[in-house]
Amino acid sequence: MEVNLEKMDFKNILEYQKDYKESYNKKKEIIEYDFKIVSFKLGKEYFGIDIMNVKEIKKIRRNDITRVPNTLNFVKGVLNLRGEIISIIDCETMFHLEEEKTDDKTIDKNKILPIIVIKLDNLKLGLIVNEIQRVIPLRKKDIQPPSPLLGTINEKFIKGVAEINQRLYVIFDTDAIFSDKTTAKREVLQQVADFSEDYFIHFCNQLEELNSIHINDVNKLKIRNLYKEYIADKNIKELTSLDNVTAQKIMNNFYSNHNGEFWNQPYVNHFKDTVLNELKNICSEEVRVLIVGCGGGYEAFSVYFILQDFFEDSIIKMTAADSNLSTISKASGLECEKKEIPSWININKYFMKIDNNLYKIKKEINSKIYFEFHDARNISSYHKTFDLILARDLSIYFSNSEYENFIKEVTKQLIEGGVIIIGDNEQLGKSNGLSKINNKNLTLYKRIKG
Amino acid sequence: MRLEYINPFVDSAMDILRTTVTNEINKGELTLRSNIKPMLGLVLIVGITGQATGRVLIDMTQDLGLKIASIMNNEEIKNFDELANSTLTELANMIVAAAATKLHSSGYTFDITPPAIFIGDNLRISDNKIESLIVPLELLNSKLEINVALKEV
Numbered sequence: 001m002e003v004n005l006e007k008m009d010f011k012n013i014l015e016y017q018k019d020y021k022e023s024y025n026k027k028k029e030i031i032e033y034d035f036k037i038v039s040f041k042l043g044k045e046y047f048g049i050d051i052m053n054v055k056e057i058k059k060i061r062r063n064d065i066t067r068v069p070n071t072l073n074f075v076k077g078v079l080n081l082r083g084e085i086i087s088i089i090d091c092e093t094m095f096h097l098e099e100e101k102t103d104d105k106t107i108d109k110n111k112i113l114p115i116i117v118i119k120l121d122n123l124k125l126g127l128i129v130n131e132i133q134r135v136i137p138l139r140k141k142d143i144q145p146p147s148p149l150l151g152t153i154n155e156k157f158i159k160g161v162a163e164i165n166q167r168l169y170v171i172f173d174t175d176a177i178f179s180d181k182t183t184a185k186r187e188v189l190q191q192v193a194d195f196s197e198d199y200f201i202h203f204c205n206q207l208e209e210l211n212s213i214h215i216n217d218v219n220k221l222k223i224r225n226l227y228k229e230y231i232a233d234k235n236i237k238e239l240t241s242l243d244n245v246t247a248q249k250i251m252n253n254f255y256s257n258h259n260g261e262f263w264n265q266p267y268v269n270h271f272k273d274t275v276l277n278e279l280k281n282i283c284s285e286e287v288r289v290l291i292v293g294c295g296g297g298y299e300a301f302s303v304y305f306i307l308q309d310f311f312e313d314s315i316i317k318m319t320a321a322d323s324n325l326s327t328i329s330k331a332s333g334l335e336c337e338k339k340e341i342p343s344w345i346n347i348n349k350y351f352m353k354i355d356n357n358l359y360k361i362k363k364e365i366n367s368k369i370y371f372e373f374h375d376a377r378n379i380s381s382y383h384k385t386f387d388l389i390l391a392r393d394l395s396i397y398f399s400n401s402e403y404e405n406f407i408k409e410v411t412k413q414l415i416e417g418g419v420i421i422i423g424d425n426e427q428l429g430k431s432n433g434l435s436k437i438n439n440k441n442l443t444l445y446k447r448i449k450g
Numbered sequence: 451m452r453l454e455y456i457n458p459f460v461d462s463a464m465d466i467l468r469t470t471v472t473n474e475i476n477k478g479e480l481t482l483r484s485n486i487k488p489m490l491g492l493v494l495i496v497g498i499t500g501q502a503t504g505r506v507l508i509d510m511t512q513d514l515g516l517k518i519a520s521i522m523n524n525e526e527i528k529n530f531d532e533l534a535n536s537t538l539t540e541l542a543n544m545i546v547a548a549a550a551t552k553l554h555s556s557g558y559t560f561d562i563t564p565p566a567i568f569i570g571d572n573l574r575i576s577d578n579k580i581e582s583l584i585v586p587l588e589l590l591n592s593k594l595e596i597n598v599a600l601k602e603v
Contacts, residue, residue, distance in 0.1 A: 323482060325456070325480055328453060329453060332453055370452060370602075371452070371453045372451060372452055372453065373451045373452075373453055373456055373480075373482065373583065374451065374482065374581060375482040375484075375581065377484070378482060378483075378484030378579075378581040380484070380579050381484050381579045381580050381581040383601070
């Protein structure tokens with residue numbers, strides 16, 4: 001610090017001296033580093049480990065690692081290090097920092113892998129990293145506490161983040177992650193494992209088998225959320241087997257609103273607001289509707305009542321199809337109790353009373369809906385066009401390619417401007433000729449040119 | 451396949467086969483199919499027009515055909531001669547006509563064409579993308595499939 005004598009009066013000199021001393025001491029501090037880290041790369045990010053924990057840095061061939069059966073996916077095997085057996089852990093896998101791998105599945109057995117051998121009390125571990133960089137001296141105050149926003153690695157396993165040459169280095173707390181003494185190890189292992197793809201796949205397989213359904217790209221997102229809810233709710237930390245009832249319960253959360261019952265408010269209004277607006281532009285004399293997978297028929301009748309009330313002067317031509325003969329047989333000639341019929345439905349207009357509490361759809365209404373025994377896999381055998389197609393929750397009955405084909409074929413049967421509604425929890429990928437209509441409550445697409 | 455059409459075909463097939471061939475018939479689960487798999491060796495075909503158009507195929511092995519013809523004629527038939535062929539086509543005619551009558555009584559009008567018989571190995575029949583109802587039956591230790599395809603006009 002320069003002292004401008006001309007501008008200073010002598011009274012302040014002492015204070016300046018004091019300041020100067022302090023700042024000098026600060027400067028001295030900068031030179032005194034607290035510890036050093038070994039920096040390395042995982043994925044595209046930079047990380048560091050306290051050098052005191054590092055025993056040595058080595059380069060090994062992939063072939064040197066002996067694989068051990070039945071280990072967690074990030075444990076690559078064991079290595080004989082001068083007579084001592086150490087476990088080898090792939091940090092990228094462990095922390096889910098893998099870069100997207102190319103499809104090339106051939107593993108180069110002679111690939112040189114850089115490993116950092118770390119020593120913790122009584123345990124030696126080899127960490128496979130992407131690239132070892134250099135040793136960086138650091139002061140404690142350079143390290144900022146970890147931000148909770150660091151999604152990939154759990155906060156408590158990080159000592160902090162340091163900025164060096166405009167690069168951020170995440171510094172691991174190796175004790176917390178790998179130490180045998182603390183319970184932290186178990187936690188990190190399990191936490192990583194819980195959300196690992198393998199556990200999720202196992203969960204999916206069980207769901208598929210118990211409910212005889214298919215999990216595919218269209219419904220996977222929701223199933224993943226249901227899985228997360230399930231393990232969080234039950235506090236499950238290991239691979240579990242589902243039973244029939246649980247599997248059923250989980251799937252019940254998948255189905256769209258009002259599955260297997262008459263639609264009710266506010267769903268009816270959501271439908272009216274979006275779908276009727278679209279249909280109004282394309283339909284005049286008749287409204288042609290196809291319901292695929294109509295099941296017990298509640299959905300078909302609900303939509304029929306809504307359309308009939310709105311398009312009073314038009315003819316509603318509805319085809320309702322399902323591949324389950326017994327449910328669709330019940331659908332035509334639907335009988336239900338009064339309490340099942342929501343208040344928005346004009347009960348006298350559409351139903352007749354057949355018993356004290358039992359109501360049946362009027363025959364003339366019933367005959368207007370064309371109930372059909374039909375498998376949606378053969379949708380291409382329809383040679384008709386429709387203004388509105390409902391195919392809610394159908395994806396769980398199809399494999400990926402079958403559903404893709406179904407959407408392709410069903411799109412052909414929609415007139416331009418026509419609307420297709422799929423399950424609330426389903427999501428189409430890119431599909432030709434359909435454009436998504438944004439709506440919070442319904443998943444619907446509009447047929448466009450192309 | 452319109453729901454109302456299904457039962458008349460299933461019922462009349464069962465009724466006619468019971469009264470003319472054997473009482474012991476097992477019915478399998480009804481399924482839907484849109485592509486045609488190879489036929490068993492003997493196919494009876496009857497066309498349908500009217501409210502909806504389409505056809506009925508009755509598919510069986512040649513052995514079963516001979517057995518049925520033998521039972522219906524009360525004499526052993528070993529070859530597909532004139533008699534065997536006309537017996538089998540008559541069977542198809544009876545089944546489909548009975549179904550058409552049942553449908554007529556519930557308000558659907560249909561006409562049927564004269565039946566035809568196809569015999570041969572590795573038979574394949576293809577009709578352009580039409581979904582058909584399959585009624586699998588088992589009688590005299592053999593399979594018999596009734597394949598109904600109807601398209602609304």
